[in-house]
Amino acid sequence: MGRILPPDAVGVVYSVLGDVLKSHHGTWLSVGMLGTIWVTSTAFDAMIEALNIAYDATDDRPFWKSRVLAIALAICMGGLLFAALAVMMVGPRFGAWLAIHLKVSMGFAAAWPILHWTLGIGLTILAVEIIYFFAPRVKQRFLATLPGAILFVAVWVGLSFLLGVYFRHFASYSRTYGALGGMIAFMTWLYWTSFVLLLGAELNSELAKSSAKGSLLPKEDFGPDRDSTESSDKDRAA
Numbered sequence: 001m002g003r004i005l006p007p008d009a010v011g012v013v014y015s016v017l018g019d020v021l022k023s024h025h026g027t028w029l030s031v032g033m034l035g036t037i038w039v040t041s042t043a044f045d046a047m048i049e050a051l052n053i054a055y056d057a058t059d060d061r062p063f064w065k066s067r068v069l070a071i072a073l074a075i076c077m078g079g080l081l082f083a084a085l086a087v088m089m090v091g092p093r094f095g096a097w098l099a100i101h102l103k104v105s106m107g108f109a110a111a112w113p114i115l116h117w118t119l120g121i122g123l124t125i126l127a128v129e130i131i132y133f134f135a136p137r138v139k140q141r142f143l144a145t146l147p148g149a150i151l152f153v154a155v156w157v158g159l160s161f162l163l164g165v166y167f168r169h170f171a172s173y174s175r176t177y178g179a180l181g182g183m184i185a186f187m188t189w190l191y192w193t194s195f196v197l198l199l200g201a202e203l204n205s206e207l208a209k210s211s212a213k214g215s216l217l218p219k220e221d222f223g224p225d226r227d228s229t230e231s232s233d234k235d236r237a238a
Contacts (some may be wrong), residue, residue, distance in 0.1 A: 041074060
């Protein structure tokens with residue numbers, strides 16, 4: 001973050017991290033932490049609702065099941081994105097560092113500049129695919145969510161690049177409202193990120209509707225005995 005954000009903004013981040021690290025370990029499961037989990041799950045619950053709309057699906061799951069799913073998606077997506085960010089932040093020279101300190105083969109060090117981009121993008125695509133697969137109340141194959149995930153990651157990388165260009169070349173932080181302008185730019189990036197996430201879901205939905213089945217059925221309509229039940233009905237009708 002320090003490579004992109006202005007020093008004043010990074011100082012705020014450092015101060016918050018300092019307050020967290022100086023606190024006692026027993027306060028991690030405090031009311032504030034539970035509130036953070038609740039707010040995060042609420043955001044993912046809203047994402048589940050939006051994806052159901054994008055897939056034209058009706059969600060009849062109870063509140064507790066939807067909330068547990070939101071928490072699980074938050075943990076899973078957060079872990080994958082954190083791993084992708086960590087891989088990207090160590091940079092292309094990390095392979096050479098591993099080769100020197102951990103006696104990793106030089107072939108790995110030579111391939112790391114390409115491998116770290118592959119891992120970062122792959123983990124991000126996987127995180128988005130998990131959201132597309134588990135959040136909407138529809139039955140679909142996991143690989144069927146790949147087109148929307150690729151679209152999201154491609155546009156998201158472009159938006160992040162444009163945000164970095166703004167922070168590096170156009171933002172003026174010496175003025176009174178410079179930091180406020182940076183926050184507005186960040187919120188605009190977050191808004192377009194959410195929009196592209198829904199756009200990828202719409203792409204997956206339309207591709208599924210144009211497939212051989214021609215529609216997306218709810219998950220409860222699929223079961224191990226559905227085909228056998230249909231065949232037995234046809235036999236009785238015959």
